[in-house]
Amino acid sequence: MFSMTKVSLHCKSIAWLFVRHTPTGRLQSFACSEHIFQFLRTMSTNTTDNQHRGSKKPRAPKETLRHVKSREQRKRGVDVHGPATVYAQVVGAGSRDNGASLYVFSEFNRYLFNCGEGTQRLMQEHKLKAARLDNIFLTRMSWENVGGLSGMILTLKDTGVPEVVLSGPPQLEKYVNAIRVFSGPLEEIKLAVRPYTEKQYTDDTMTVSQIPIFAQLREDGPKCSPNSGRSSPSSSPQRRELWRPEDSEDTSTDSRKERATSPGGKAKATRDPSLVVAFICKLHPKKGNFLVAQAKNLGLPVGTAAIGPLIAALKDGKSVTYEGREIHPEEVCTPTDPGPAFIVVECPSEEFVQPICIDQQLSRYQRGGTEDPAALVVHMSPESVLKTDEYKQWMERFPSTTEHLILNEQVCTVHNVRSHKIQTQLNLIHPEIFPELQHYTTKETQAALHVPNVRAECLLKFQLRPKIEWQRDAIPSCDTEEFVKEAAEAPNFLQEVEECKRFRAIDAAVLSGRAEKYPEVVFLGTGSALPMKIRNVSGNLVNISATQSVLLDCGEGTFGQLCRHYGDSVDETLAKISTVFISHMHADHHTGLLSLLFQRERALATLGKAFSPIYLIAPVQMMTWLNQYHDHCEEILSHVNIVPSNVMCEGAEVSKFKTKAFIQALLKISDLAKFQTCPVRHCKNAFACSITHQSGWQLVFSGDTMPCDALAHMGKNATLLIHEATLEDGLEDEAVEKRHSTTSQAIGIGMKMNAEFIMLNHFSQRYAKIPLFSEDFNDRVGISFDHMRIRFGDFRILPRLIPPLKALFAEEIGEMEERRGRRELKQMKEAIAERKEEQRTPNEGETGKGAKREPEEPTQDVGSKRLKTN
Numbered sequence: 001m002f003s004m005t006k007v008s009l010h011c012k013s014i015a016w017l018f019v020r021h022t023p024t025g026r027l028q029s030f031a032c033s034e035h036i037f038q039f040l041r042t043m044s045t046n047t048t049d050n051q052h053r054g055s056k057k058p059r060a061p062k063e064t065l066r067h068v069k070s071r072e073q074r075k076r077g078v079d080v081h082g083p084a085t086v087y088a089q090v091v092g093a094g095s096r097d098n099g100a101s102l103y104v105f106s107e108f109n110r111y112l113f114n115c116g117e118g119t120q121r122l123m124q125e126h127k128l129k130a131a132r133l134d135n136i137f138l139t140r141m142s143w144e145n146v147g148g149l150s151g152m153i154l155t156l157k158d159t160g161v162p163e164v165v166l167s168g169p170p171q172l173e174k175y176v177n178a179i180r181v182f183s184g185p186l187e188e189i190k191l192a193v194r195p196y197t198e199k200q201y202t203d204d205t206m207t208v209s210q211i212p213i214f215a216q217l218r219e220d221g222p223k224c225s226p227n228s229g230r231s232s233p234s235s236s237p238q239r240r241e242l243w244r245p246e247d248s249e250d251t252s253t254d255s256r257k258e259r260a261t262s263p264g265g266k267a268k269a270t271r272d273p274s275l276v277v278a279f280i281c282k283l284h285p286k287k288g289n290f291l292v293a294q295a296k297n298l299g300l301p302v303g304t305a306a307i308g309p310l311i312a313a314l315k316d317g318k319s320v321t322y323e324g325r326e327i328h329p330e331e332v333c334t335p336t337d338p339g340p341a342f343i344v345v346e347c348p349s350e351e352f353v354q355p356i357c358i359d360q361q362l363s364r365y366q367r368g369g370t371e372d373p374a375a376l377v378v379h380m381s382p383e384s385v386l387k388t389d390e391y392k393q394w395m396e397r398f399p400s401t402t403e404h405l406i407l408n409e410q411v412c413t414v415h416n417v418r419s420h421k422i423q424t425q426l427n428l429i430h431p432e433i434f435p436e437l438q439h440y441t442t443k444e445t446q447a448a449l450h451v452p453n454v455r456a457e458c459l460l461k462f463q464l465r466p467k468i469e470w471q472r473d474a475i476p477s478c479d480t481e482e483f484v485k486e487a488a489e490a491p492n493f494l495q496e497v498e499e500c501k502r503f504r505a506i507d508a509a510v511l512s513g514r515a516e517k518y519p520e521v522v523f524l525g526t527g528s529a530l531p532m533k534i535r536n537v538s539g540n541l542v543n544i545s546a547t548q549s550v551l552l553d554c555g556e557g558t559f560g561q562l563c564r565h566y567g568d569s570v571d572e573t574l575a576k577i578s579t580v581f582i583s584h585m586h587a588d589h590h591t592g593l594l595s596l597l598f599q600r601e602r603a604l605a606t607l608g609k610a611f612s613p614i615y616l617i618a619p620v621q622m623m624t625w626l627n628q629y630h631d632h633c634e635e636i637l638s639h640v641n642i643v644p645s646n647v648m649c650e651g652a653e654v655s656k657f658k659t660k661a662f663i664q665a666l667l668k669i670s671d672l673a674k675f676q677t678c679p680v681r682h683c684k685n686a687f688a689c690s691i692t693h694q695s696g697w698q699l700v701f702s703g704d705t706m707p708c709d710a711l712a713h714m715g716k717n718a719t720l721l722i723h724e725a726t727l728e729d730g731l732e733d734e735a736v737e738k739r740h741s742t743t744s745q746a747i748g749i750g751m752k753m754n755a756e757f758i759m760l761n762h763f764s765q766r767y768a769k770i771p772l773f774s775e776d777f778n779d780r781v782g783i784s785f786d787h788m789r790i791r792f793g794d795f796r797i798l799p800r801l802i803p804p805l806k807a808l809f810a811e812e813i814g815e816m817e818e819r820r821g822r823r824e825l826k827q828m829k830e831a832i833a834e835r836k837e838e839q840r841t842p843n844e845g846e847t848g849k850g851a852k853r854e855p856e857e858p859t860q861d862v863g864s865k866r867l868k869t870n
């Protein structure tokens with residue numbers, strides 16, 4: 001048995017302070033307290049679990065998930081044997097936008113190896129059930145591998161998974177503590193870290209051994225480059241003087257107190273970039289099958305009660321004597337499967353090559369080793385590693401029966417098929433506003449390997465049992481022609497597109513040559529709560545000029561979206577981003593920041609440009625998270641020049657010289673006249689921002705908020721307002737409860753502001769393809785889609801896109817309207833019932849059960865179920 005190191009549940013004072021002061025006075029977790037019923041439906045096997053994030057009433061104890069129950073039953077059972085079906089399946093193939101991750105399935109357990117940003121989005125799209133995930137293995141403490149873990153943990157918590165065990169580097173414990181800064185308390189899910197020092201883990205499926213591999217650090221050259229990942233090496237920026245909360249403009253003492261607990265005000269760094277953990281997974285043996293026909297031939301009492309004990313003994317490999325005749329197990333049973341082994345190894349850079357190649361435990365699974373050779377070795381290694389002679393020779397030391405699966409940037413596969421599909425269809429409406437998605441192709445050449453090997457593709461399977469074989473049937477296809485055909489078949493779609501084109505032709509003539517290229521807004525994520533297949537979470541790129549860009553919010557997977565939007569020019573795009581604004585500390589608005597920073601560092605190095613930190617305008621709590629990550633996981637602080645959001649508010653005093661200098665620099669670099677923030681009505685420390693360019697245009701971004709007068713004031717006469725519209729009209733109560741806006745409320749603020757144009761975004765994931773339109777939509781309002789790209793010259797055309805959009809998504813709109821109809825009918829009935837009740841017992845009416853109840857979720861569930869059957 002293994003023991004587990006329990007992660008301490010105490011909250012850091014600052015984290016506690018942050019989560020405690022949500023405006024509704026209740027603890028807030030993860031994202032924007034948005035419903036995620038749709039996600040849970042696909043991710044959970046427990047269909048009765050209607051829980052969603054941010055439920056107002058205290059939750060009833062969750063019913064134990066079915067698989068947890070069946071596991072308990074198996075434990076009680078006598079005949080424990082290995083699983084009948086086991087396969088390893090690629091989730092992220094290791095491309096730059098979808099880092100390497102591997103899902104392992106058995107009928108008893110599910111595992112995930114590495115969880116970079118976007119992993120849960122892929123799992124949702126491809127229906128890999130997260131609810132069954134209770135073991136996550138991490139090969140290295142790098143953001144590439146853990147970037148999606150915080151979101152995944154929160155989703156598992158919401159799904160009702162009672163416990164998740166994280167195996168790998170011991171720093172995982174610190175990581176789990178650090179994410180509490182923004183996740184809030186995680187009491188509902190038991191999180192345990194099983195560091196590599198706990199060598200073995202066994203469950204119903206297999207035994208997993210953790211093999212620590214320490215880099216061989218060269219004394220002269222640079223230390224190992226943990227950020228280079230499975231990509232080209234990057235230079236590490238010089239470590240600069242670090243920003244600490246005590247430097248902040250924020251006067252709250254809590255952040256200081258927290259720092260003061262560590263000697264000298266600086267926490268002891270526990271990072272270890274020199275460690276990777278390899279995993280050797282050995283399946284339990286599986287007893288042979290009892291062959292009935294043979295048994296009958298040999299005269300065994302098949303079909304009678306006497307056969308039971310005989311079968312049990314034979315399957316256990318014992319000979320039996322029946323009616324004086326000795327019967328050997330091999331006569332009536334297929335042979336026992338001893339249990340194949342597979343190895344998952346990450347070799348991020350050359351410093352790890354030798355330590356991996358000489359590792360004794362790994363070599364036991366090679367030719368001449370003490371164990372049966374591995375059936376599969378999964379290599380999460382860049383081409384630069386595969387090209388070294390030492391690594392090649394190491395691969396060759398496995399026998400020819402060992403298969404090699406390689407996950408790195410040298411892949412050619414489409415992961416986000418649904419995103420490609422919708423973009424292909426939208427592209428028919430307007431090719432510039434909805435540009436085709438791109439692929440990033442690595443510049444590295446493929447290593448010439450001397451052993452047969454397979455390059456990873458999304459959903460490629462390697463089956464370990466019953467039969468060892470590659471399976472390609474799940475690999476998704478991305479048939480552009482089919483997508484186009486499907487759109488063309490939507491009633492009236494093509495006519496509406498023609499109509500729109502006619503208008504564009506006239507408009508182009510009117511504009512002729514006067515259309516400015518900049519500013520340009522690229523919507524990278526337009527959904528709320530958690531990344532889903534069609535809409536990713538918040539991220540808006542504002543290209544101010546040919547050389548300068550500002551990013552407004554950076555939810556998980558924002559870099560992946562950038563990569564798919566810009567393809568091979570993603571490095572140039574990253575190099576232009578000088579400033580990032582994070583509206584608030586909900587995970588759907590900021591957990592993509594670290595990828596962006598690391599990838600930007602790589603981009604600058606690739607382009608031969610000097611490294612410079614990014615100006616980060618964010619709530620002060622951001623620094624608590626970054627400091628903790630920096631101290632215990634990876635160097636990050638040198639990437640940012642922080643400007644706390646509160647000092648950018650109108651009338652705020654900026655006392656720190658450094659902060660003043662940062663503000664001046666960030667304005668100057670982007671030719672901005674003003675960058676202003678204002679507090680909004682969402683959670684504590686939630687801000688909107690306004691950017692005014694020297695040439696006069698003004699762009700306002702709401703972040704998440706209920707209708708907010710301060711925002712309308714700050715953005716008076718703005719050129720463009722990007723406002724959240726999480727919910728449809730009619731869900732005002734829910735919007736208040738969750739501190740969000742409805743469509744009409746968002747438009748109302750835009751009108752009050754007298755904004756020239758209003759773009760709505762941050763839609764609930766229940767409006768996956770398109771939100772519901774409200775009565776007050778007018779020619780100054782547009783709706784955003786992921787990968788939509790607009791310029792100020794597009795304001796006239798944007799409302800013209802709505803008829804073709806309505807035609808394309810007519811079915812979805814119809815279903816949503818039906819749902820709304822049912823909800824309204826229910827509300828009406830309830831109101832009537834209430835009236836009757838009041839008339840009958842006038843004094844008790846106030847406390848009536850149905851009073852002031854929010855619209856119930858099940859109406860939508862019915863709709864969703866129907867959707868599912870279509």
Ligand SMILES: [Zn+2]
Nearest residue numbers: 032528588704
């Ligand atoms: Zn949000």
Ligand SMILES: [Zn+2]
Nearest residue numbers: 031032586704
């Ligand atoms: Zn939020």
